[in-house]
Amino acid sequence: MKKIEKSEKNKGMMSLSRRHFVQTSAALVTVPFFARNAHANTDKSLPMAKIDTTPATVVATCSTFDCGGKCDIRAHIKEGIVTRITTRPDNELDETMPIMRACVRGRGYRKFSYHADRLKYPMKRVGKRGEGKFERISWDEATTLIAENVTRLTVKHGAASRFLTVSTAVTGGIFSGDTMMKKLFNLTGGYLPYYHSVSLGNTLKVTPYTYGIAKTGSSLDTLEDTPLVILWGHNPNETIFGHTNHYFQKMKNNGTKFIVVDPRYSDTAQSLADQWIPLLPTTDNALMDAMMYVIVTENLHDKPFIDKYVIGFDEEHMPEGVPANESLVAYLTGMKDGVLKTPEWAENITRVPANTIRQLAREYAMTKPAALIQGWGPQRHICGERSARGSSLLAAITGNVGKKGAWAAGYGGIGNRQSIHGPNIGENPVKAKISIMNWMQAVEDASSVRAEDGLLDADKLDTNIKMIFSLAGNYLVNQNPDVNAAAKLLADESKVEFIVVSDLYLSPSAKYADLVLPETSFLERWNIGNTWGTGNYFLLSEKVIEPAFERRSDYEWITEVAEKMGVKEAFTEGRSEKEWISHLVDTNKTRFEDRPDFPNFEELQKTRHYLFKDAPFVAFEKNINDFENNPFPTPSGKIEIFSKRLYDMNNPDIPALSHYVPAIEGPEDKLAEKYPLQMLTWKGKNRANSTQYANPWLKEAQRQEAWINPIDAENRGIKDGDMVRIYNDRGITEIPALVTQRIIPGVVGLQAGAWWAPDENGVDHGGCPNVLTSTRMTPLSHGNSHLTVLVEVTKA
Numbered sequence: 001m002k003k004i005e006k007s008e009k010n011k012g013m014m015s016l017s018r019r020h021f022v023q024t025s026a027a028l029v030t031v032p033f034f035a036r037n038a039h040a041n042t043d044k045s046l047p048m049a050k051i052d053t054t055p056a057t058v059v060a061t062c063s064t065f066d067c068g069g070k071c072d073i074r075a076h077i078k079e080g081i082v083t084r085i086t087t088r089p090d091n092e093l094d095e096t097m098p099i100m101r102a103c104v105r106g107r108g109y110r111k112f113s114y115h116a117d118r119l120k121y122p123m124k125r126v127g128k129r130g131e132g133k134f135e136r137i138s139w140d141e142a143t144t145l146i147a148e149n150v151t152r153l154t155v156k157h158g159a160a161s162r163f164l165t166v167s168t169a170v171t172g173g174i175f176s177g178d179t180m181m182k183k184l185f186n187l188t189g190g191y192l193p194y195y196h197s198v199s200l201g202n203t204l205k206v207t208p209y210t211y212g213i214a215k216t217g218s219s220l221d222t223l224e225d226t227p228l229v230i231l232w233g234h235n236p237n238e239t240i241f242g243h244t245n246h247y248f249q250k251m252k253n254n255g256t257k258f259i260v261v262d263p264r265y266s267d268t269a270q271s272l273a274d275q276w277i278p279l280l281p282t283t284d285n286a287l288m289d290a291m292m293y294v295i296v297t298e299n300l301h302d303k304p305f306i307d308k309y310v311i312g313f314d315e316e317h318m319p320e321g322v323p324a325n326e327s328l329v330a331y332l333t334g335m336k337d338g339v340l341k342t343p344e345w346a347e348n349i350t351r352v353p354a355n356t357i358r359q360l361a362r363e364y365a366m367t368k369p370a371a372l373i374q375g376w377g378p379q380r381h382i383c384g385e386r387s388a389r390g391s392s393l394l395a396a397i398t399g400n401v402g403k404k405g406a407w408a409a410g411y412g413g414i415g416n417r418q419s420i421h422g423p424n425i426g427e428n429p430v431k432a433k434i435s436i437m438n439w440m441q442a443v444e445d446a447s448s449v450r451a452e453d454g455l456l457d458a459d460k461l462d463t464n465i466k467m468i469f470s471l472a473g474n475y476l477v478n479q480n481p482d483v484n485a486a487a488k489l490l491a492d493e494s495k496v497e498f499i500v501v502s503d504l505y506l507s508p509s510a511k512y513a514d515l516v517l518p519e520t521s522f523l524e525r526w527n528i529g530n531t532w533g534t535g536n537y538f539l540l541s542e543k544v545i546e547p548a549f550e551r552r553s554d555y556e557w558i559t560e561v562a563e564k565m566g567v568k569e570a571f572t573e574g575r576s577e578k579e580w581i582s583h584l585v586d587t588n589k590t591r592f593e594d595r596p597d598f599p600n601f602e603e604l605q606k607t608r609h610y611l612f613k614d615a616p617f618v619a620f621e622k623n624i625n626d627f628e629n630n631p632f633p634t635p636s637g638k639i640e641i642f643s644k645r646l647y648d649m650n651n652p653d654i655p656a657l658s659h660y661v662p663a664i665e666g667p668e669d670k671l672a673e674k675y676p677l678q679m680l681t682w683k684g685k686n687r688a689n690s691t692q693y694a695n696p697w698l699k700e701a702q703r704q705e706a707w708i709n710p711i712d713a714e715n716r717g718i719k720d721g722d723m724v725r726i727y728n729d730r731g732i733t734e735i736p737a738l739v740t741q742r743i744i745p746g747v748v749g750l751q752a753g754a755w756w757a758p759d760e761n762g763v764d765h766g767g768c769p770n771v772l773t774s775t776r777m778t779p780l781s782h783g784n785s786h787l788t789v790l791v792e793v794t795k796a
C-alpha cells in the first residue's frame, strides 16, 4: 500500500488533519470533517452551529468527460453522499505521475451531480417534438418502447436506418452506453456508422499527406530544453490536452520563450506567452507563407535537411510528372501568379504587421531547435486542412523534424502513447459509412448521399435514418453546426421516427427526444478514465455513491432492452458493470505483457492509476537518424511538402503545396460586405463543450458573452454589457457584449457549448454559436468547419 507523503512544510488545516488521522491508502484517506470549517464562526455572542466531526472517506477517482484532461480528483464521502470534491494535493509527491490538478470544472462536479435540475425519471414525450413536454414513465415501459420501436423500424427499414450520433461526454471512459448500444445493434443486424472526428478529423486526415502518418507528436519531456515554442491556435491552459500544462509551466520557469498565435488573447496567452500575435481567423496560411518567404529569401532554411529529406522545396526537388513552377520556392517568388508572398502581402490579409512577421520568421528559423505546436482550433475551419499542412511545411524547411526539442507540427498525436481498450462489440454487418457531416442528408434523403458527399464503402444508401440514439451527447441539436436546420428536420416526426436521448439534464437536444433517460453520473458508476492528448495513463473511475431517484446507467437499461430483444446473454456475457471493468482491466493486462507492473483490477483498486512509463519519444527520430533504412511512409519516402497524391486530385481547395487560399466565409469572401465580422468559437474553462452548462458555479466562473474589440464596438455604438444581436442568414443570437482588446478587430467571439434558448421567433437568447455556424464540409475529409462563420453585430 502506498502512503501519501506528509510534508512538514504544510501548515494549513488540511495538512494538520492529515498528520492527525490514519491513512489507509492513496485511495482511501480519512480526513476530519472539522477541517472543512477552518473559517467557522468563533464569535461567542452568536449561536454556534453543531459541527459534524465524523470523518469523511476520501476516494481518488476521475471523471470520464471529453475535456482534454483526466485529473486525479478526490471525492469526500459521508453517509453515501459526496460532501466535497478536492484534487490530488501538490504535496502528495508521486514521482511516477506529473501534476493532474483538477480545474474549475472538476471543482464543480459535486454541483453538477447534485443539481436539482438533474433528470430523475425516464420520460416520454407528450407534446410536439422539440416542445419539451414530457411525462414520467416506468423503466419497464421505457425499455419496452425501445425494444418495440427498434424492432418495428428495423423490420420496415433495415438495420442501416439505425444511427448513433456524436456523444462525446463519456468518451473519456472506456465503457459507455454509446459503445454498448453499438454492441446491441451489432448483435441484431448493425447500424449506420459515421466517421470523422469533429474534434480533430481535418488534421488527422491531411497530416499523412506530408509525413505518411498522422502521429507527429513527441512526448513532452523531450521539450524540456527547447528555447522557443510557438503555440499556434493552441490554448492548453483551458483545453488541458493531458499533461501539457505541467510541462509548459516547467519550461516557462526554465526560460523557454512562448509565442501564441491566436485571434484571441487566450488564457494560455495570458499565462504563458512572451508575445501574442493576433491574426484574422482562416488567414494562418498567409502568415505561414510570408514566414517561409522571409526564411527562404534570407537563406535561413535548412538546406542539407531539405536536400536529404524533403520533396517539393524547389524545382530540383519535385516528384516526377509535375510541370514547372509548382514548388514552394516558385510559389513564394510568384513564378506562377506573379505575387511575391512578402510580409507586406500577408499583413494585408492577416492584419499581422509585416515587421512582426519578419521577426517571427527569423526567430523561428534561427532558434534551434524550435517547436511550432498547433491546437485543433485552426483545423476546425473550412480551410483547416490547409493550415494543418502549412504548419508542417514550416517545420520541414527549418529542419525541425525528428529532433529532440523540435516539433513536426500537423496533427500532433503522440506516437508512443498507449491507451487501454474498451469492450469487443463485434462486427457491424452494415458496411456503408457516412461522414458525420452527412447525417442530416441521410435523414432527409439517404439515396442522395454519394461518394462526393462523403459516403464510403457503398455506392448508395438504401434507407433513410429512421431512429437516432444520443447517449451522452448534445450534438443532435446544440453542438451540430446548424442548430436551426437540425431542429427543423427533427421536428418532423415522419422523418426520424424514434429518438432516444440519455443525459443528466434536459439539454436542448434532449428536448427533441421521444424518450429521455436519466443516466447516472460518473460518480455513480464504474469505469476507467482514459487520457488523450499528451497524457499517457489511465485512472480508475470508481462508483462512489448510489444513484438517487430512478437514475440508471446506460448499461443497465440497454441490458433490459437486450433481454426484451432476446439477446441478453450475448449482450452482457454474464457480466455486471463492475465485472466488465474488472474484465477489461484484466484483458488489457494481457495486451501489455511487456509491462509487468501493469495492474490487474485488484491492484488498480489500490494504485488508482497507471502511467505508461517510457523513454522520451521523439517523433520521426528513426527516419531522420537512419533514413536509408527508415524512409518516411509516403510515396516518395520523403517529407512531402508537395504531395503528388493531392496534385492528382486537382482540387484548388486542397492544393498539393499547402498555401493561402481565401476561405469561403472568410474575410475576403464577398459575403463579408453583408456580414463583415468573423465569428470565432473556442473551448472555455467553465465547461467541457456543453457539459456542465447548467452548473451555476461554472456560470459564475465565466459568463457567456460576445467578445468584441472596442473598435468594432464603437463603430456600432455598442458599450460593454449592452445586449447585442449577432446574426447571419442562418440564425440570430442575443447576448451581452464584452468589449475587450482580447480579440482582434474584425472578429466577434462566442464560447462554444452554450445552450440554445430560442424564443417564439426563433431568436436564441442563450448565446449558442451554432445558430450561426455552417454545415459546409472540408474538401478532403468531408469534415466540419464549425469555426468559419461571417456575421454582423448590432445593438439589440
Ligand SMILES: Nc1nc2c(c(=O)[nH]1)N[C@H]1C(S)=C(S)[C@@H](COP(=O)(O)OP(=O)(O)OC[C@H]3O[C@@H](n4cnc5c(=O)[nH]c(N)nc54)[C@H](O)[C@@H]3O)O[C@H]1N2
Binding pocket: 066, 067, 068, 069, 168, 198, 199, 200, 232, 233, 234, 235, 238, 239, 240, 241, 261, 262, 263, 264, 266, 280, 281, 282, 283, 284, 375, 376, 377, 378, 380, 381, 680, 681, 682, 683, 684, 685, 686, 687, 688, 689, 690, 753, 787
Ligand atoms: N475547458 C475545455 N477544455 C476542452 C474542451 C472544452 O469544451 N472545454 N473540449 C475538449 C475537446 S472536445 C476538444 S476537441 C479540444 C479542442 O481543442 P482545440 O481545438 O485546440 O480548442 P479550441 O478552443 O477550439 O481552439 C484553440 C484555439 O484556437 C484559436 N483559433 C481559432 N481559430 C483560429 C484560427 O483561424 N487561427 C488561429 N491561429 N487560431 C485560431 C482559438 O481562439 C483557441 O484559442 O479541447 C478539449 N478541451
Ligand SMILES: Nc1nc2c(c(=O)[nH]1)N[C@H]1C(S)=C(S)[C@@H](COP(=O)(O)OP(=O)(O)OC[C@H]3O[C@@H](n4cnc5c(=O)[nH]c(N)nc54)[C@H](O)[C@@H]3O)O[C@H]1N2
Binding pocket: 066, 166, 167, 168, 169, 170, 198, 199, 200, 380, 471, 472, 473, 474, 475, 476, 479, 480, 502, 503, 504, 505, 507, 519, 520, 521, 522, 681, 682, 683, 688, 689, 690, 691, 692, 752, 753, 769, 770, 773, 786, 787
Ligand atoms: N461552435 C462550435 N461547435 C462545436 C465545437 C466548436 O469548437 N465550436 N466543437 C465540436 C466538438 S470538438 C465536439 S467534441 C462536440 C461536442 O459535442 P457533444 O458530443 O454533444 O458534447 P457535449 O456538448 O459535452 O454534450 C454532452 C451531453 O452529455 C451529457 N452528459 C454528461 N455526462 C454524461 C453522462 O455521464 N451520461 C450521459 N448519458 N450524459 C452525460 C451532458 O449533460 C451534455 O448534454 O461539439 C462540437 N461543436
Ligand code: SF4
Binding pocket: 063, 065, 067, 068, 069, 070, 071, 101, 102, 103, 104, 105, 106, 107, 240, 688
Ligand atoms: S474537467 Fe478535465 S481538466 Fe478539469 S478536473 Fe475534470 S478531468 Fe481535469
Ligand SMILES: [Mo]
Binding pocket: 066, 168, 198, 199, 200
Ligand atoms: Mo472535441
